[in-house]
Amino acid sequence: MKQKVTLKQIAKELDVSISTVSKALKDSVEISLDTRQKVKAFAKLYNYKPNNIALSLKNRKTKTIGVIIPEIVHHFFTTVIGGVEKVANEKGYNVIICSSNNSFDKEVINMEMLASGSADGFILSVAKETQLKKDYHHIQETMNQGMPVVMFDRIIDEIVCDKVIIDDTKGAQMATNHLLSLGCRRIAILTTVDYISVGKLRTNGYLNALRSYDIVHDDSLILKIEDIDHCEEEIEEFLKDKDIDAVFAVNELFAVNAIKVLRNSGKNVPEEVRVVGFTDGILAKHFIPSLTVISQHGEEMGERAATILIDKLEGSDDLTEEYKTVIIDTSLVERQSTKK
Amino acid sequence: MKQKVTLKQIAKELDVSISTVSKALKDSVEISLDTRQKVKAFAKLYNYKPNNIALSLKNRKTKTIGVIIPEIVHHFFTTVIGGVEKVANEKGYNVIICSSNNSFDKEVINMEMLASGSADGFILSVAKETQLKKDYHHIQETMNQGMPVVMFDRIIDEIVCDKVIIDDTKGAQMATNHLLSLGCRRIAILTTVDYISVGKLRTNGYLNALRSYDIVHDDSLILKIEDIDHCEEEIEEFLKDKDIDAVFAVNELFAVNAIKVLRNSGKNVPEEVRVVGFTDGILAKHFIPSLTVISQHGEEMGERAATILIDKLEGSDDLTEEYKTVIIDTSLVERQSTKK
DNA sequence: TTGTAGGCGTTATCAG
DNA sequence: CTGATAACGCCTACAA
Numbered sequence: 024m025k026q027k028v029t030l031k032q033i034a035k036e037l038d039v040s041i042s043t044v045s046k047a048l049k050d051s052v053e054i055s056l057d058t059r060q061k062v063k064a065f066a067k068l069y070n071y072k073p074n075n076i077a078l079s080l081k082n083r084k085t086k087t088i089g090v091i092i093p094e095i096v097h098h099f100f101t102t103v104i105g106g107v108e109k110v111a112n113e114k115g116y117n118v119i120i121c122s123s124n125n126s127f128d129k130e131v132i133n134m135e136m137l138a139s140g141s142a143d144g145f146i147l148s149v150a151k152e153t154q155l156k157k158d159y160h161h162i163q164e165t166m167n168q169g170m171p172v173v174m175f176d177r178i179i180d181e182i183v184c185d186k187v188i189i190d191d192t193k194g195a196q197m198a199t200n201h202l203l204s205l206g207c208r209r210i211a212i213l214t215t216v217d218y219i220s221v222g223k224l225r226t227n228g229y230l231n232a233l234r235s236y237d238i239v240h241d242d243s244l245i246l247k248i249e250d251i252d253h254c255e256e257e258i259e260e261f262l263k264d265k266d267i268d269a270v271f272a273v274n275e276l277f278a279v280n281a282i283k284v285l286r287n288s289g290k291n292v293p294e295e296v297r298v299v300g301f302t303d304g305i306l307a308k309h310f311i312p313s314l315t316v317i318s319q320h321g322e323e324m325g326e327r328a329a330t331i332l333i334d335k336l337e338g339s340d341d342l343t344e345e346y347k348t349v350i351i352d353t354s355l356v357e358r359q360s361t362k363k
Numbered sequence: 364m365k366q367k368v369t370l371k372q373i374a375k376e377l378d379v380s381i382s383t384v385s386k387a388l389k390d391s392v393e394i395s396l397d398t399r400q401k402v403k404a405f406a407k408l409y410n411y412k413p414n415n416i417a418l419s420l421k422n423r424k425t426k427t428i429g430v431i432i433p434e435i436v437h438h439f440f441t442t443v444i445g446g447v448e449k450v451a452n453e454k455g456y457n458v459i460i461c462s463s464n465n466s467f468d469k470e471v472i473n474m475e476m477l478a479s480g481s482a483d484g485f486i487l488s489v490a491k492e493t494q495l496k497k498d499y500h501h502i503q504e505t506m507n508q509g510m511p512v513v514m515f516d517r518i519i520d521e522i523v524c525d526k527v528i529i530d531d532t533k534g535a536q537m538a539t540n541h542l543l544s545l546g547c548r549r550i551a552i553l554t555t556v557d558y559i560s561v562g563k564l565r566t567n568g569y570l571n572a573l574r575s576y577d578i579v580h581d582d583s584l585i586l587k588i589e590d591i592d593h594c595e596e597e598i599e600e601f602l603k604d605k606d607i608d609a610v611f612a613v614n615e616l617f618a619v620n621a622i623k624v625l626r627n628s629g630k631n632v633p634e635e636v637r638v639v640g641f642t643d644g645i646l647a648k649h650f651i652p653s654l655t656v657i658s659q660h661g662e663e664m665g666e667r668a669a670t671i672l673i674d675k676l677e678g679s680d681d682l683t684e685e686y687k688t689v690i691i692d693t694s695l696v697e698r699q700s701t702k703k
Numbered sequence: 704t705t706g707t708a709g710g711c712g713t714t715a716t717c718a719g
Numbered sequence: 720c721t722g723a724t725a726a727c728g729c730c731t732a733c734a735a
């Protein structure tokens with residue numbers, strides 16, 4: 024079992040110095056054509072590849088991006104990762120992905136681990152627990168150490184850094200407006216508890232839309248779901264005997280469960296109740312009826328985040344004190360769940 | 364913007380030598396209690412963290428596992444990753460994930476990139492293209508360089524290494540048997556083209572099951588789908604006017620589309636046609652009717668793969684020439700799509 | 704045209 | 720008890 028070949032070994036075999044080999048491999052004119060060819064042939068033969076670790080140490084950069092997300096088994100996040108990977112690979116960067124599993128502690132551990140030499144910068148969507156706990160020292164610290172951080176989707180207002188988000192409020196407003204424009208007036212919303220930033224914003228969008236139609240919102244039509252694992256029960260309880268003509272759900276799962284519950288109680292979607300969801304995932308596309316949703320364009324988010332991060336990484340270190348917040352457009356994808 | 368603190372800096376500040384600092388931080392008895400405390404206090408204050416890169420270089424290992432999968436936006440694979448991350452993190456390993464996007468070239472590039480210093484070993488599920496092309500030099504090479512590789516799910520028989528798979532044949536047989544035991548006799552199969560290893564195996568399982576019931580298989584009931592993006596059309600064309608009482612689909616998407624097509628042509632699932640899928644994902648759980656499927660226990664696969672890899676990484680380098688193939692049990696998850 | 708030396712951050716060995 | 724030195728693999732300025 025042969026080990027990896029190093030410059031040193033090649034040098035010894037060829038009886039030249041290490042730096043000669045190094046230069047020859049870079050086609051430096053300092054080295055005679057003859058030696059160059061000899062070295063390169065030898066290197067190819069032994070399948071020489073420079074050791075990334077050594078390069079990282081020398082150059083004080085790893086050429087890898089750390090991505091930390093709340094859940095890896097989640098279509099939206101993997102879509103974003105797809106976007107990140109795409110531009111990262113184009114620009115010669117590696118991507119390390121860690122999931123915090125929505126745990127504050129795991130987020131901190133992962134971040135510190137990657138920050139101590141494994142990554143040059145971060146793309147981050149914070150854990151639920153972090154949003155609840157409001158403890159952001161780990162993020163602040165890695166930024167203080169000079170590593171750029173780009174947050175996306177679940178961001179933290181108090182932290183000053185680059186951000187890529189969608190306008191959740193506007194998206195929710197768009198969704199609700201769509202229902203209103205179809206004539207719906209008693210629109211229920213299935214949302215999350217307030218400490219989830221995106222849930223709160225989407226609730227606000229819903230309220231805005233109602234207001235713009237001069238409708239006074241009815242608190243009994245608002246369900247803030249605490250436990251996503253038991254959302255079906257919560258939704259069932261909530262929708263029971265409720266007089267509504269539409270549902271706006273802040274994610275796919277809530278939307279699908281709403282349809283299920285409605286159907287079980289004899290109400291058809293979209294004929295009697297229209298449903299709009301948020302996030303354009305697998306379920307939305309393949310469910311019957313297929314779901315009208317607000318698409319977040321996850322891949323684009325990932326691409327933008329990666330572009331910003333890499334620009335910062337490669338830009339002159341001086342003018343880095345500018346932070347931008349990019350807002351990705353959402354769009355309404357009309358499908359069967361709101362058809363006439 | 365303060366930079367990361369190094370031993371050197373601490374040493375200078377405290378006016379001691381680098382090695383004293385290093386030892387003090389490790390609580391070496393060589394160092395006086397006094398100095399130890401001083402150093403540690405200072406280190407804490409400046410939030411010193413040893414630089415992973417330097418450690419990697421020194422120790423000749425990175426403590427990270429490279430995972431290469433065909434698609435990141437895929438529930439099964441992310442489930443597996445979840446399992447890998449779980450045991451990796453427990454054992455102090457990092458996980459780098461790269462997707463090959465089912466491209467041979469990207470698989471090679473990613474593998475070489477990670478192999479040249481970024482990872483100590485690999486967990487790999489090969490790209491479609493690689494299976495088609497049958498070019499495995501990159502895998503063989505990284506193994507030759509002494510890096511262990513564990514393959515899972517989409518494996519390559521010709522490569523000798525550790526493997527974690529399910530018994531696809533048996534799983535498919537179980538699925539088909541279930542349909543047969545319910546009295547179905549004209550069972551269609553929606554499968555993939557043969558070069559996808561798992562597709563072929565599942566087809567075999569289907570055939571085995573029929574054989575065990577002394578049923579001669581009917582080629583007109585076998586659809587090998589080429590283009591997964593247009594599977595709905597293919598399925599529609601195929602099922603049109605077909606006299607069947609059950610469908611076995613080798614993945615969720617095929618199953619869901621089958622149900623859709625059947626319903627559109629006026630056949631109810633499960634009343635008139637029963638459907639079984641493979642892979643227990645989001646769709647299976649939430650579709651209406653919910654899908655009876657063969658569960659692959661992805662998380663467990665990931666855990667096993669990671670355990671095997673880490674054992675190999677940490678085991679004595681001598682007795683590494685043993686390779687095992689772990690077969691994870693599949694199980695039938697009964698849901699509505701096969702209910703009476 | 705080639706080689707030497709120093710350094711990236713750390714640890715281990717050995718000398719003081 | 721403390722410190723100097725070498726080494727991990729690579730690169731580069733500066734000799735020779």
